[in-house]
Amino acid sequence: MIKIKTYLLLVVSGLLMACNFGESKNSEENNETTSNTEEKEILPDSKEEVEEIIHRVNKHWQDKNPDHSWAFWHDAAYHTGNIEAYKVTGEESYLEYSKAWAEENEWMGAKSEDKTEWKYNYGETDEHVLFGDWQIAFQTYIDIYMLEGENDPSKIKRAREVMEYQMNTSENDYWWWADGLYMVMPVMTKLYKVTGNEEYLNKLDEYLSYADSIMYDEEAGLYYRDAKYVYPEHKSENEKKDFWARGDGWVFAGFAKVLQDLPEDAKNRKKYEERFRTMAKALAEAQQEEGYWTRSMLDPEHAPGPETSGTSFFTYGFLWGVNNGILAKEEYMPTIKKSWQYLTETALQEDGSIGYVQPIGEKAIPGQVVDKNSTADFGVGAFLLAASEMYRYVNNTQNP
Numbered sequence: 001m002i003k004i005k006t007y008l009l010l011v012v013s014g015l016l017m018a019c020n021f022g023e024s025k026n027s028e029e030n031n032e033t034t035s036n037t038e039e040k041e042i043l044p045d046s047k048e049e050v051e052e053i054i055h056r057v058n059k060h061w062q063d064k065n066p067d068h069s070w071a072f073w074h075d076a077a078y079h080t081g082n083i084e085a086y087k088v089t090g091e092e093s094y095l096e097y098s099k100a101w102a103e104e105n106e107w108m109g110a111k112s113e114d115k116t117e118w119k120y121n122y123g124e125t126d127e128h129v130l131f132g133d134w135q136i137a138f139q140t141y142i143d144i145y146m147l148e149g150e151n152d153p154s155k156i157k158r159a160r161e162v163m164e165y166q167m168n169t170s171e172n173d174y175w176w177w178a179d180g181l182y183m184v185m186p187v188m189t190k191l192y193k194v195t196g197n198e199e200y201l202n203k204l205d206e207y208l209s210y211a212d213s214i215m216y217d218e219e220a221g222l223y224y225r226d227a228k229y230v231y232p233e234h235k236s237e238n239e240k241k242d243f244w245a246r247g248d249g250w251v252f253a254g255f256a257k258v259l260q261d262l263p264e265d266a267k268n269r270k271k272y273e274e275r276f277r278t279m280a281k282a283l284a285e286a287q288q289e290e291g292y293w294t295r296s297m298l299d300p301e302h303a304p305g306p307e308t309s310g311t312s313f314f315t316y317g318f319l320w321g322v323n324n325g326i327l328a329k330e331e332y333m334p335t336i337k338k339s340w341q342y343l344t345e346t347a348l349q350e351d352g353s354i355g356y357v358q359p360i361g362e363k364a365i366p367g368q369v370v371d372k373n374s375t376a377d378f379g380v381g382a383f384l385l386a387a388s389e390m391y392r393y394v395n396n397t398q399n400p
Contacts, residue, residue, distance in 0.1 A: 042337045042338075042340065042341050043337060043340065043390075043394070044390065044394050046394065046398070047391050047394045047395045047398065049394075050387060050390050050391040050394055051088070051089055051391060053344065053348065053387055054085050054088070054089055054384065054387045054388065054391065055089070055091070056348075056352040057348065057352050057353075057354060057380065057383060057384065057387070058082065058085050058091075058094060058380075058384060059352065060351060060352030060353055061078070061352075061353075061377075061380045062093075062094075062097055065377070068100055068101040068104040068105075069101075069377075070105065071101075071105040071108065071109050071110075071134065071137035072124065072133055072134065073132075073133035073134075073136050073179070073183060073378070074360060074376065074377050074378045075101070075377050075378075076136040076137040076139070076140065076183075077136060077182075077377065077378035077381045077382070078377035078378060078380055078381035078384075079098045079101060079137075079139075079140040079381065080136070080139055080140060080381055080385065081380065081381030081382060081383065081384030081385045081388070082094050082097060082098050082381065082384060083095075083098055083140055083143045083144070083147075084384060084385055084388035084389075085384045085387070085388055086098070086147075087147075087388065088388045088391045088392065089391075095144070095147065098140055098144060099144055101140075102137075102140060102141055102144060102155070105137065106158075107141050107154065107155050107156075107157070107158055107159075108137075108158045109129065109134035109135050109136075109137045109138065109158070109162065110123075110125070110126045110127065110128050110129040110131070110134040111126045111129075112126040112127045112129050114127075115165060118130050118165075119131065120132075120171075120174050129162055130162070130166055130174065132174065132175060132179070132180035132183035132184040133179070133180075133183060135159075135162065135163070135183055135184050135187055136182070136183035136184065136187070138156070138158075138159035138162075138163070138187045138190075138191075139186050139187055139190060139257075141155050141156055141158075141159055142155075142156055142159060142187070142190040142191065142194060143190070145194070146190075146193075146194070150194070156191075156194065159187065159191065160191065160195070163187060163188070163191060163200070166203075167199055167200070167203045172203075172206050172207055172209075172210045173207075173210050174207050174210075175207050175208065175210065175211040176210075176211070176214065176226060176227070177215075177225060177226040177247075177362075178211075178215055178223045178224070178225050178226065178244075178247035178248065178250055178251050179225075179246075179247065179250045180211070181208070181211060181223075181250060181251045181254040181255075182250035182251065182253055182254035182257075182313075183250075183254075184207075185204060185208070185254045185255075185257070185258050186254060186257035186258060186261065188200045188201070188203065188204040188258075189201070189204065189257070189258050189260075189261035189262055190261055192261070193261050201262075201266060201267075201268070204258070204268075205268050211223075214226070214227045214230075215227065215230070217230075217231070217241065217243075220241055220243065220282060220298070221278040221279055221281065221282035222241075222243045222248050222279065222282050222283075222297070223243070223247060223248055223251045224242070224243065224244075224247070225244045225247040225362050225363060226362070229242055229244070229363065236296050236298070236299035236302040236364075237296075237299060237301065237302040237366055238299050238301060238302065240296075240298050240299040240302075241298055241299075242296050242298075242299065242302070242363070242364065243286075243296065243297045243298055244295060244296065244297075244310075244362070244363050244364055245293045245294065245295050245296075245297050245307055245309075245310030245311070245314075245364070246295075246307070246309045246310040246313070246358060247310075247362075248279070248283065248297065248310065248314075249309060249310035249311075249312070249313030249314055249317075249382070250313065251279070252276070252279050252280075252283065252313060252314055252317040253313040253314075253316050253317050253382070253385065255272060255275060255276040255279070255317070256276070256316065256317045256320040256321065258272060259272055259273060259276060259324070259326065260320070260324070273326055276317075276321065276326060276327075277321075277326065277327065279317075280317070280318065280321060280327055280332065283297075283314055283317075283318075283335075284318075284331075284332065284335045286298060287314075287335055287338065287339065288300065288306075289338070290306065290338070290342060290346075291311070291338035291339045291340075291341050291342030291343075291346075292306040292307060292308070292311045292339070292342045292346075292356075293307065293310050293311050293314060294306075294307065294364070295307050295310070295358055295364030295365075295370075296364035297310075302364055302366060303364040303365060303366050303367075303368060305356075305370060306342065306346060306347070306356045306370070307356060307357070307358050307370060308343070308347040308354060308355065308356040308357045308358075308379055308382070308383065309357050309358060309376070309378060309379040309382050310358075311339055311342060311343065311347070312343060312347075312379065312382035312383045312385065312386045313382050313385070313386075314339065315336065315339040315340060315343060315386040315389075315390075316382065316385040316386040316388075316389050318332050318335055318336050318339070319336060319386065319389035319390055319392075319393050320389050322336070322393065323389060323392050323393055323396060339386075340386075340390060343383065343386060343387075347383065348383075349372060353375055354375050354379055354380050354383050355371065355372035355373060355374055355375055356370055356371065356372060356374055357370070357374050357375050357376045357378075357379030358370050358374070359374065359376065360376065
């Protein structure tokens with residue numbers, strides 16, 4: 001009798017264990033299915049979906065801005081995004097829009113011809129030829145030159161004249177603010193690709209080393225906007241290090257653009273890759289749960305609420321890093337998913353405008369209103385960079 005009871009007990013226990021195993025397995029499968037569904041809901045289902053977003057945003061901007069402005073930084077930053085939009089969509093009107101802008105500005109930045117008066121301090125007049133805010137336009141000129149078959153050297157004549165003059169001076173402190181790293185680092189690598197002149201890479205490293213010495217915080221892995229904001233001489237509202245989102249956005253995106261054009265065997269490539277990864281880790285940790293980065297990244301209460309230009313540059317950088325094997329997909333996709341969701345569900349408005357862009361400035365300002373109606377050319381350009389890189393990600397996923 002005891003043997004029969006024991007046998008029955010073992011049978012019942014086995015059945016219960018089988019049921020529990022089945023439930024556990026089903027639970028795991030359900031969780032996996034839920035996870036995949038969540039990713040599909042957050043990330044685009046197709047490159048066509050991303051392309052529709054690019055067209056909605058870019059056509060809205062170009063329709064609202066049919067007249068071309070000067071070659072200064074904020075307008076030029078838009079064109080860096082517009083050119084990427086052209087590269088992924090092939091929409092000819094985008095290329096024509098940037099070409100018309102370049103022609104309007106005579107394929108120049110600041111236009112002084114008198115080298116004795118050339119300056120590189122802040123300035124919005126034509127003698128500030130060596131100031132990076134005027135040199136960013138060269139990125140688009142070089143891209144157009146490359147896209148059209150390198151058959152018209154006049155498109156890059158001024159870029160080469162200015163940068164080669166600069167490289168022959170004894171100064172190395174040209175990049176004294178974080179924005180300048182986005183404005184000019186890619187100009188150096190693009191011109192290296194065109195000319196094969198190693199001096200572009202040598203000077204890139206020399207100028208960056210100076211910038212690092214005054215703006216880079218090794219402990220945080222981030223850049224201050226410029227030397228005025230270095231801790232502890234400057235602090236946020238809550239006595240923290242004050243890293244401005246758009247400032248670090250310029251730098252992170254600038255490194256992505258440099259690595260894109262830098263040869264695999266370039267002597268400083270590993271160093272730049274390491275800096276890019278260090279920044280990526282620090283930025284991911286500073287992201288808000290809602291997907292955006294606040295204007296003062298390590299002190300969200302300093303200037304709370306979403307900001308789109310920095311978030312767009314970061315999203316572009318993360319996506320570029322994943323697309324090119326520099327950043328691990330499994331580590332950074334959660335960051336990308338959240339930022340993409342913010343960009344497409346909060347920043348992107350129904351009419352195609354891009355909101356929550358902090359106005360022109362150089363720091364996070366407590367009390368400054370940034371809302372859905374806050375937009376700017378450079379913010380649209382940053383959004384287009386991120387969307388173009390998302391297009392590449394989805395295309396790579398669909399066509400491995």
